[in-house]
Amino acid sequence: MAPPSAVVDDYLKAIYHHTEWQDRQITPSQLASELGLAPSSVTEMVQKLAAQGLVTHRPxxxxxxxxxxxxxxxxxxxxxRLIETWLVREFGYGWDEVHDEAEVLEHTISDRLLEGIDERLGRPRFDPHGDAIPDAEGRVERVRFVLLAHAAPGHEGRVLRVSDRDAPLLRHLEERGVEVGATVRVVSREILDGDSGSIALPEGAASAVWLSA
Incomplete structure (x- = not known):
């Protein structure tokens, strides 16, 4: 029996996400951790996805x-990502509130409504967290980037992306002025210089913020 469409989509999204902001391919054990599933269940599902021609995998x-x-x-x-952008711009959601809503709505809205949302928003290229929104052909815009944890002291760049996985961290960063598009200079993994002065970062920020390279 074929797995439900939403389950397939969740697996494919997780694999896609893994290589968006770094180059290493995802392993089945990493995929199991990402999805919160047993490794045996993931192995079985990966075999089904391979049989459908959606992934390749060697033991x-x-x-x-x-x-x-x-x-x-x-x-x-x-x-x-279009839904997240729509919720922020049109309904006043915070960038820390939209992920779970979008997880539900992405499986329910029609292609016609999605096209209307895209047109109304002016065909945005990035969502509120800085992730690229693929166009209708699947193309995305890429710029050179560096994870804050790997940026050398003195590095200056724009905040390109903030991970949406930790809502409290998003709120803390926003309160400190670390938002997508802000220009900052790296003092250390724990401190940035911004327009309003020195910014002390909360724990975990260095692994959740990407800067222009």
Missing amino acids: YGPVTLTEAGRKRASGIIRRH
Whole structure:
């Protein structure tokens, strides 16, 4: 029996996400951790996805999206990120509040409504967290980036992306003026210089903030 569409989408999204902001391919054990599932369940599902031509996988090797898998993944990610942007701009949601709402809505809205949202928003290229929104063909805009944890002291750049996985961290960063588009200079992994002065970062920020390279 074929797995439910939403389950397939969740797997493909997780694989797609893993290589957006770094180059290493995801392993089945990492995929299991990301999805909060037993490794045996993930192994079985990966085999089904491979049989459908959506991923490639060798025993003990990484899981990689095929062209068909990447196209499907970019389509659902486009939905998710357009919805997040819509909720922030049109309904006043905070950037820390939209992820769970979008997880529900991405599986329910029609293609017609999605196109209307995209047009109304002016065809945005990035969501509120700085993640690229794929266009209708699955293309995304890329710029060179560096994770804050890997940025050398003195590095100056724009905040390109803040991970949406930790809502309290998002709120803390926003309170300190660390928002997508802000220009900052790295003092250390714990301190940035911004327009309003020195910014003490909360724990975990260095692994959740990406800067222009």
